[in-house]
Amino acid sequence: MSTWADLAEYVREEYEVLSEAEDEIRILFDFEHFNEEDERTQVVILVREVLDKQHEWVQIATPIGKAADVDLRALLTEIGHSSIACGAAIMGEHVVLRHSLPLATLDIHEFTEPLALLAGTGDQLEEMFFGGDHY
Template identity: 75%
Template sequence: MATWGDLAAYVRDQYDVIAQEDDEIRILFTFDHLDEEDERTQVIILVREVLDRKHEWVQIATPMGLASAVDLKALLEEIGHSSIACGAAIMGEHVVLRHSLPLQTLDIHEFTDPLALVAGTADTLEEQFFGGDNY
């Protein structure tokens, strides 16, 4: 990968795109499960960011729930114990997990592996702290 355009083309080819703008793509990440009744998904937002007006990055973010509806201290402690590929933030009214990667030298596995980790971590935390699969 070298540019946002390259990554966007790959994402459109490989994932279920549910919305797209110039610098943002939303996908529905579906987890592989043996039981079709337990199909879980996670909305992932990919955003092009530019550092110092010259270095392109991609931010991988996913909402888990409303910040007002969770014990933030307990959630952050759990993220500190269980997460290796993301950090938590409040964006708008939502608690999100996010991870950022530079695009210039990005290998596809440096994108797909963190994407899967962020999605899986968020799905687990969403169930544990928000009681469902709403995002």
């Protein structure tokens, strides 16, 4: 990968795109399960960020629930104990997990592995703290 356009092309080929804007792509990350009745998915938002007006980055984020509906201390404590590939933030009304990567030297595995970890962690925390699969 070297640019946002390269990454966007790869994402369109490999994932289910829910929506796309100039610097944002929303995908549906689909987890493989043995039981189709328990199939879970996670919305993941990819955003192009530019650092110092010259370095392209991709921010990977997934919403897990509304900040007003959760004990933030308990949630952040759990993230601190169980997550290696993301941090938490409040964006608008939602708690999101996010991770950022520079695009200039990005190997595709440096994108796909954190994406899967972030989606999986988001799915687990969403179930644990918000009681379902809403995003």
